[in-house]
Structures are given as structure tokens and as C-alpha cells.
Amino acid sequence: MEFNIYESSRDVFLDTVNTKDYIQLDRVSNIYQSLKDSITKPLKMILLYGKPGTGKSMFLTKLHDSLLSSHAAHLYSTPILDESEFFKTLAQDLYGMEYSGELNFTQFMKVVNNKELNGPVIPLILLDEAQLYSSSMMEKIRLLSDTRKVKFIIALHKTEKEDLIAKEHFQTRIWESIKLENASTTELMIYIQKKLMKANCLDTANMFSIKSINLIHKITDGNYRDTNKLMYTLFDIYLHYQQNNPNQINGSQVSNKIIEMSAIHTGLINA
Amino acid sequence: MLNINDLEIRQKNYKLKSYIRYFMIFIILIIISIFAVFLFNYNSVSTVDTNTNILKNKESSLTQDTKIKKQETAEHSNIIKKEITIDKPQEEVIITKEEKLKLFPSLDFIRKIQSSTLNYYEDNTNIQKSVTKKEISIEKKKTIISEASEEKKVVEKPILPIETKNIINIKRKNSNDDIGHVITRFKVNNNPALSLFIAKKYYQLKEYENAYNYALITNEINNNIEASWIIFAKSLVKLKKKDMAIKTLKRYINYSHSSQAKLLLNEILTGKFK
Structure with missing residues (x-):
């Protein structure tokens, strides 16, 4: 099966309790x-x-x-x-x-x-x-x-x-x-990046800047479950764009627009 | 299942809503700032006026030195020059007061109390010189004056220039406006003294026709006033009616034997008076 970076990144954030996915903060x-x-x-x-x-x-x-x-x-x-x-x-x-x-x-x-x-x-x-x-x-x-x-x-x-x-x-x-308690901004950044790197998704791990993490933290309030949901949807949207309209995504940095779209889809933003 | 198109639309709406919030805050801030600026301007109108006055005074103070130089060279030569020199220290006092703003009390009440003496301006040039310095306060002036005179004079001297201003104003009002005022008074009471005064003034102003008319009017009211005949004859000469003037004077001399009329007649006949 062909490796898809967005698909793999998405699956990292499946909301399951698995000690292998445990991130040490x-x-x-x-x-x-x-x-x-x-x-x-x-x-x-x-x-x-x-x-x-x-x-x-x-x-x-x-x-x-x-x-x-x-x-x-x-x-x-x-x-x-x-x-x-x-x-x-x-x-x-x-x-x-x-x-x-x-x-x-x-x-x-x-x-x-x-x-x-x-x-x-x-x-x-x-x-x-x-x-x-x-x-x-x-x-x-x-x-x-x-x-x-x-x-x-x-x-x-x-x-x-x-x-x-x-x-x-x-x-x-x-x-x-x-x-x-919920994660701080720094902890959330470490959490997301460690989780992605653990799954060898280094490219997507590098897509997150402090600004995008701040936006994610603002939306999820550092809640791990909400973050997992948001990240799952985020990479699902990226996967959708990659398959249907790859010109609309930038692989080097996470788009705030797609973060907000994910938040709207998961119900974290009421729009 | 992801509906990307729907999500994109909803995201755009969400973004617009968030921008509207900031836009509203921006608009409110602008309105508040405009209102604040309006209030500030409204409150500062008086201060702006005072500033413009200060600027005007500063401009006048720039010309001050030249005026004072003229004043020094003139050295009490004539009344007009005195008036000019009187005006300057008066303005200077106002300038120093405005520059000091409200720190010094108004001396208006003292001005009203004090009586003016022109001798002060003729004698004391120290005050005028001290006034030319902008930054010297009224108190400093007092000390300068006190060096030259007794303590009693110290109070009077800085105030005197202001009193003389009233005298100046009176002199300046000796114009056509004042004649008009006298004419209205004359029309009310028909006093030949007023009409004679008017005739004389018009003659001085070289308005000989008016002088002739008012001399004639005076004569009609009272034909025994010598001055009215004299002005009448002089006006006729000036109006190039020399023969008529001679004829009138001869009649009057026959009637009254006036020596002044005779002198004038001689002058006209000899050509001294033209």
C-alpha cells in the first residue's frame, strides 16, 4: 500500500487509548x-x-x-x-x-x-x-x-x-x-509534533508553526481529546485537497483556514 | 463525510463575522476619537485665541526696537511722537502680562484710579526702555523705576502709559466721524456755537464748501458772530469767489467795524491770503 503522509498523520490522531501512543510531557x-x-x-x-x-x-x-x-x-x-x-x-x-x-x-x-x-x-x-x-x-x-x-x-x-x-x-x-489539566501551548506543540514524529510523519510535524499552534490551542483550550479530533479532521481535509485539488494546499505550513474548517466540522467553532 | 465546499463557505462566514467584530471596534474607536478631538478643539478655542494674541504681540514686539529707536531720537520733540512712544510701552505691558498669563493681577483698577501726567513720558525714558525687554516683569519695572524716583512714584509710573492712551484716543477721534456727531447734536439744539465749530473744522479739513455752508447757517442764526463772517469770507476765497468775499467783508466792516475783518480784507486785497 502506498504511503500517504496526510493519511498517516490523520490516523495518528485517532482517539484511542493505546499506551504505545502515550506522549511523555x-x-x-x-x-x-x-x-x-x-x-x-x-x-x-x-x-x-x-x-x-x-x-x-x-x-x-x-x-x-x-x-x-x-x-x-x-x-x-x-x-x-x-x-x-x-x-x-x-x-x-x-x-x-x-x-x-x-x-x-x-x-x-x-x-x-x-x-x-x-x-x-x-x-x-x-x-x-x-x-x-x-x-x-x-x-x-x-x-x-x-x-x-x-x-x-x-x-x-x-x-x-x-x-x-x-x-x-x-x-x-x-x-x-x-x-x-489541559496542555499549555508549548505542551500542545510538543504533543502534536512528538505524536507525528513517532509515526515517522516528519514533514507534517514540521508544518506546525507557533502561530498555528496558538490557533489550535485557542480552539481546543489545550484539551487532548479535542486536539486529537481537530488534528484528525485537519489531516482528513488535507487528504481531501491532495486528492481533489492539490493546488489549494501548501505542504510547508498548516493553513489557518483549514484549521478553522476542521474546527467548524468538529463543532469546536460555532459557525 | 467531509463536505469541503460547505466547510469553505462556513469558514468564510466565520472569518467575516470575526472581522466584523474588529471592524465595529475600529469604527467605535474612530467615532470616540473624533468626538474627543471635537471636544478638545471646542475647549481649546479660547486657548488658541490667546495663542494668536501672543503671536500678534510677539510680532508687534519685533517692531518694538525700531519704534523705540525713533522714540529716542525724537526725544520729546512733538506730541505725535509722544503718542507713538506712549503706545509702545502700553503694548509692551500687555505683552508681558499675556506671556506671564494669569500669574499677575490685573492693574486696571489702578489705571482708573491714577490720573495721567504727560510729564512722566517726557521725563522718564527709563520706563520705556525697560518695557522693550519682553521678559522683564512688572515687578522688575517697579524696581527700575524705584531707583530713579521715590516709592510713591513706583506705583504710578508703570501705570501711566495706559492712562495716556485715553488721551490719544480722544485726539484720534477728531475726525469726520466726530464732526458728524457734532452735526447731529447741532440738528437737535440748533446752537450757533456748534455750527460755527463745524464750519471751522470743515475749513481746517479743507472742505470749503461745507465750511461756507455752516458759516452761512451760523450767520442766519446769529449774524453778530465775527468768526462766522471770517470763516465765510475765507471759504469764499478758497472757493475762488474772491470778489464775493471782498464784498461780504466790506458790508460786515461797515456794519460792525471788526478789526479782524479789516485785516482779512487787507490780506485778501494784497494777495497775502489766497
């Missing part, structure tokens, strides 16, 4: 290291929060992958909203026990209390999109962390659930609270 890597350090501490829960699209899922996935060699870590990317199913999955992951019937919280607590830890390291459960869990479920997760036989890392959006987490009885159990 200075600020994020500092947060990542502090989170790894806090896992070794005798804490019960770690809270990871931020606006949608700030890279929580990617962050959690990356952490999970790196911990697998040293910890018994289990990532729940999609919330298990059924309570019985949640406890059955926990029993399976923590103790290798399979339940065919129902498993309620009381039964699971009995199991947890009866089981001893295999080693000095407490098993780690990483819960993504934890804002989708109900309040009662969160209370049960809190009680489970009180047994000190399982540790939870909870990633959630900044919603009402966060207020619940912030309540006093939760605060006493959360020992580490980490906030993820």
Missing part, C-alpha cells in the same frame, strides 16, 4: 512519577481527577502497563455498574475465584476477610470513569479499601461524584489526590 511525567511513588505508600485510595480529555484514561492505562511487572494491578476501563458483577470480577481478579450465581457485598466482604495477602504488596484496582459508579457503590468501595487488602486508584471527571469523594469520610482514606 514534562509536567505529566512528573505527575506520573509522583503517582507511582504514592502507590508504594500505605494508602488506601488514590484519586485522579480532571476535565474530560485531559488524559486520565491514557494516564491510568500507562500506569497499569508499567505496574504489571511489579504489582498485581487490574484496570477496569469500563465501569461495571452491576454490583454483583463488580464483586464477582473483583473476586476473580484478586483471588481467582469464579462465581456463577449472585455475589453481594456482604458475601464478598466475608471472602476478603477470610483471604490472606499473597505477599507484602497490596493488589491494586484501577477504576476509570468512576463518576459512573453510584454513591452506594462508592461507599462499598470505601469499605473495601478499609480492609487494607485491596487498594483503589479512582479516575473520575470533575462532577458531583468528586464532591462525594471530597467528603470527610472519604478524605481520610484518600491519601493522594492528583489533578490532570
Whole structure:
């Protein structure tokens, strides 16, 4: 298959959570290291929060992958909203026990209390999109962390659930609270260029000037998910022009016009 | 699915909207600036006027030196020259006041109080010289004057030139306009003294026909006024009616035995008066 620079560049920005696509930025890597350090501490829960699209899922996935060699870590990317199913999955992951019937919280607590830890390291459960869990479920997760036989890392959006987490009885159990934020202009430039260079799209990586990055940052506010969407559409439009009207594009610099067209198409600009 | 044409149109509209925002801001700024400039100009009309006055005064001050030189050479020779020299220091005082703007109080009230003395201008040339220097203030002038005279005079001297201005104005008004004013007064009260005054003035102005008429009018009102006969005869001579003048004078001499009329008659007959 023939290599097309715009097509390859476009596919780089497909909105998927893949640790291979993880871009190490200075600020994020500092947060990542502090989170790894806090896992070794005798804490019960770690809270990871931020606006949608700030890279929580990617962050959690990356952490999970790196911990697998040293910890018994289990990532729940999609919330298990059924309570019985949640406890059955926990029993399976923590103790290798399979339940065919129902498993309620009381039964699971009995199991947890009866089981001893295999080693000095407490098993780690990483819960993504934890804002989708109900309040009662969160209370049960809190009680489970009180047994000190399982540790939870909870990633959630900044919603009402966060207020619940912030309540006093939760605060006493959360020992580490980490906030993820949108990228700055410089970080966004590094993010875009590193992502493209990782896919050997050096020509398109060099197309981005500070001015065009500023415009992208103005449109997306440094949100990684929005940036990915915008960049995907941007290269899709470039691909369209290349195939239909190649005279209208300049391969040396990203056109602000096409950036704005991408933003209009993705709904980031209301026009 | 990408609809590039639609996207291009929407992008153009978006761009236009964004430009309209800046355009509106630009227009508003221009309107504000125009309004501000208008207000500024409106408020600064008075200051502009004062500036033009200052410029005019500066121009007049440039001619000042030459005038003063004339003044020095004239040295109290005649009244006209005195008037010129009087005008100069008066203007100079105004200039120094305007250049100092509002820092000095108005001395108008002192001018009104003080009585004028022409001797001051004849005697004191120091004041005129000091006035020629633009930057010297009124206070400095006072100190210069105080060196030459007593303290009482110090107050009077810088003010005196202004008072003499009134005298000058009166002299300058001795013109046809003033005769016209006297004529209107004469028409009201029919006073032969006024008509005689008019006749004399017209004679001085070499308007002999008018002088003849008003002398005749005076004579009709009162035929015993010697001066009216004299002016009447003189005007006739000037109007090249010498015979009529001689005839009239002879009649008057027979009637009144006026010595002045006789003298005039002799002068006319001998050809001394033409």
C-alpha cells in the first residue's frame, strides 16, 4: 500500500487509548512519577481527577502497563455498574475465584476477610470513569479499601461524584489526590509534533508553526481529546485537497483556514 | 463525510463575522476619537485665541526696537511722537502680562484710579526702555523705576502709559466721524456755537464748501458772530469767489467795524491770503 503522509498523520490522531501512543510531557511525567511513588505508600485510595480529555484514561492505562511487572494491578476501563458483577470480577481478579450465581457485598466482604495477602504488596484496582459508579457503590468501595487488602486508584471527571469523594469520610482514606489539566501551548506543540514524529510523519510535524499552534490551542483550550479530533479532521481535509485539488494546499505550513474548517466540522467553532 | 465546499463557505462566514467584530471596534474607536478631538478643539478655542494674541504681540514686539529707536531720537520733540512712544510701552505691558498669563493681577483698577501726567513720558525714558525687554516683569519695572524716583512714584509710573492712551484716543477721534456727531447734536439744539465749530473744522479739513455752508447757517442764526463772517469770507476765497468775499467783508466792516475783518480784507486785497 502506498504511503500517504496526510493519511498517516490523520490516523495518528485517532482517539484511542493505546499506551504505545502515550506522549511523555514534562509536567505529566512528573505527575506520573509522583503517582507511582504514592502507590508504594500505605494508602488506601488514590484519586485522579480532571476535565474530560485531559488524559486520565491514557494516564491510568500507562500506569497499569508499567505496574504489571511489579504489582498485581487490574484496570477496569469500563465501569461495571452491576454490583454483583463488580464483586464477582473483583473476586476473580484478586483471588481467582469464579462465581456463577449472585455475589453481594456482604458475601464478598466475608471472602476478603477470610483471604490472606499473597505477599507484602497490596493488589491494586484501577477504576476509570468512576463518576459512573453510584454513591452506594462508592461507599462499598470505601469499605473495601478499609480492609487494607485491596487498594483503589479512582479516575473520575470533575462532577458531583468528586464532591462525594471530597467528603470527610472519604478524605481520610484518600491519601493522594492528583489533578490532570489541559496542555499549555508549548505542551500542545510538543504533543502534536512528538505524536507525528513517532509515526515517522516528519514533514507534517514540521508544518506546525507557533502561530498555528496558538490557533489550535485557542480552539481546543489545550484539551487532548479535542486536539486529537481537530488534528484528525485537519489531516482528513488535507487528504481531501491532495486528492481533489492539490493546488489549494501548501505542504510547508498548516493553513489557518483549514484549521478553522476542521474546527467548524468538529463543532469546536460555532459557525 | 467531509463536505469541503460547505466547510469553505462556513469558514468564510466565520472569518467575516470575526472581522466584523474588529471592524465595529475600529469604527467605535474612530467615532470616540473624533468626538474627543471635537471636544478638545471646542475647549481649546479660547486657548488658541490667546495663542494668536501672543503671536500678534510677539510680532508687534519685533517692531518694538525700531519704534523705540525713533522714540529716542525724537526725544520729546512733538506730541505725535509722544503718542507713538506712549503706545509702545502700553503694548509692551500687555505683552508681558499675556506671556506671564494669569500669574499677575490685573492693574486696571489702578489705571482708573491714577490720573495721567504727560510729564512722566517726557521725563522718564527709563520706563520705556525697560518695557522693550519682553521678559522683564512688572515687578522688575517697579524696581527700575524705584531707583530713579521715590516709592510713591513706583506705583504710578508703570501705570501711566495706559492712562495716556485715553488721551490719544480722544485726539484720534477728531475726525469726520466726530464732526458728524457734532452735526447731529447741532440738528437737535440748533446752537450757533456748534455750527460755527463745524464750519471751522470743515475749513481746517479743507472742505470749503461745507465750511461756507455752516458759516452761512451760523450767520442766519446769529449774524453778530465775527468768526462766522471770517470763516465765510475765507471759504469764499478758497472757493475762488474772491470778489464775493471782498464784498461780504466790506458790508460786515461797515456794519460792525471788526478789526479782524479789516485785516482779512487787507490780506485778501494784497494777495497775502489766497
